[in-house]
Amino acid sequence: MAGIVVKMGSYPESDVTFLLKDLSDFSIEKSTQERENLIQSGTHYSEMLPVEYKPTDEYMKLFYASLEESKQKVAEAVGIVAEQIVQKRGFNTVLCSLARAGTPIGVLIKRYIEFKYKKTLPHYSISIIRDRGIDENAIRYIIQQHPDHSVTFVDGWTGKGAITKELTCAVDRFNDTYGTKLSAELAVLADPGYCSDLFGTREDFLIPSACLNSTVSGLVSRTVLNEQWISTDDFHGAKFYRDLLAEDVSNLYVDTISAEFSTIEKKAVEIASEFLESKEEPDWRGLSSVSNIQKDFDIDNTHFIKPGVGETTRVLLRRVPWKILIQPGSEEKLKHILLLAEDRGVPVEKYTNMSYSCCGLIRPVGRDK
Known part of the structure; x- marks a missing residue:
């Protein structure tokens, strides 16, 4: 028996169906420091939620500016991914976004295929949790x-x-258990870690939806897997932050990107065909960068190293950062990172021994320097 489908989030139902249990009535949030202490003492991050960071007016101005600046670039990457999905899978496929960062991207891919091919693909958003696997009830x-x-x-x-890696293991396990033949291939907008072979770009650039939390992801929280609220028959859980409706830019974001599809359509087809022909295999070079950082900064656990623009933003929004590393010369495209770091009093260091434009380091509990 699978979980019960409920209406969640601020997207139109035509854009996405969330396969998540609504935990909005429960108090799950912990303060950033309390959550950090619990995570580093062994509590799994999925058992609680961070308090939603409320962006300042200055930061929101930066979000709108970055959206205006990068809307065509994001639309092009969406088109490139969508064209590859169509060429590899056809139209008889379900889009299954990994909540929550995948949700706006799944909405955009669905919209691009509707725009270009007049075909409507089913689109769901489901939970996957590091070290705990994918929501098998949702699958x-x-x-x-x-x-x-x-x-x-x-x-x-x-x-x-x-x-x-989590998806690959989870899908293998699911196929073994249920005799299915699901593909674990993951489609991503940006692959700066060089660990996916279905991507729109490998440039480590700011995807504006990485700037914010729930207010750009349909007002849905991170996903929760805590047996206090989730039984074996339930979908994984999440909260729907209805009280943030006035601050929600989820639909503005996807509407703004979607409006650019007509300008990038031709280029997206060409680049997608090139990518499929070249078949550039993932070389996981991002892991070499992580090894360099781990050694250079004497970090015990790679979980404390969060490389790339998206992950660095997350560290600043919901963890306790130790320091931020940036590639010299990338300051102009990392304005939101620098602003968040300044807001939170986090030191920024220039560092060249990585393939990413920036990296966030989490402060180990008890470490001062």
Whole structure:
């Protein structure tokens, strides 16, 4: 028996169906410092939620400016990924976004395919949790609803590739258990970690939806897996922050990017064909960068290293950062990182021994320097 489908989030139902249990009535949030202490003492991050960071007016101005500046670039990357999905999978596939960073990207891919091909693909958003796997009840629900479709997993970007590995293990386990033949190939907008072979770009650039939390992801929280609220028959859980409706820019974001599809359509087709022909294999070079950082900064656990623009932003929004590393010369495209670091009093260091434009380091509990 699978979980119960409820209406969640601020996107139109035509854009996405969230396969998540609504935990909005429960108090799950912990302060940033309390959550950090619990995580570093062994509590799994998925058992609680961070308090939502409320962006300043200055930061929101930066979000709008970055959206205006990068809307065509993001639209092009969406088109490139969508064209590859169509060429590899056809139209008989379900888009399955990994909540929550994958959700806006899945909405955009669905919209691009509707714009270009006049085909409507089913789109769901489900939970995957590092070290805990994917929501098997949600996958079973999708297969029951669409028995003749393949499933295409979608995420926003790659960092170290932890979710890529988690997905591969989870899908292998699911296929072994249920005798299915799901593909663990992960479609991402940006692959700076070089760990996916279905991507829009490998440039480590600012995807504006990485700037914010729930207010750009349909007002849905991170996903929760805590047996206090989630039984074996339930979908993984999340909260729907209805009280933030006035601050929600989720639909503005996808509407702004979608409006650019007509300008990038031709280029997206050409680049997607080039990518499919060249078949550039992932070389996981991001992991070499992580090894360099681990050694140079004497860090015990790679979980404390969050490389790439998207992951660095997350560190600043919901963890206790120790320091931020940036590639010299990339300051102009990392304005939101520098602003967040200044807001939170986090030191920024120039560092060249990495393939990313920036990296966030989490402060180990008890470490001062």
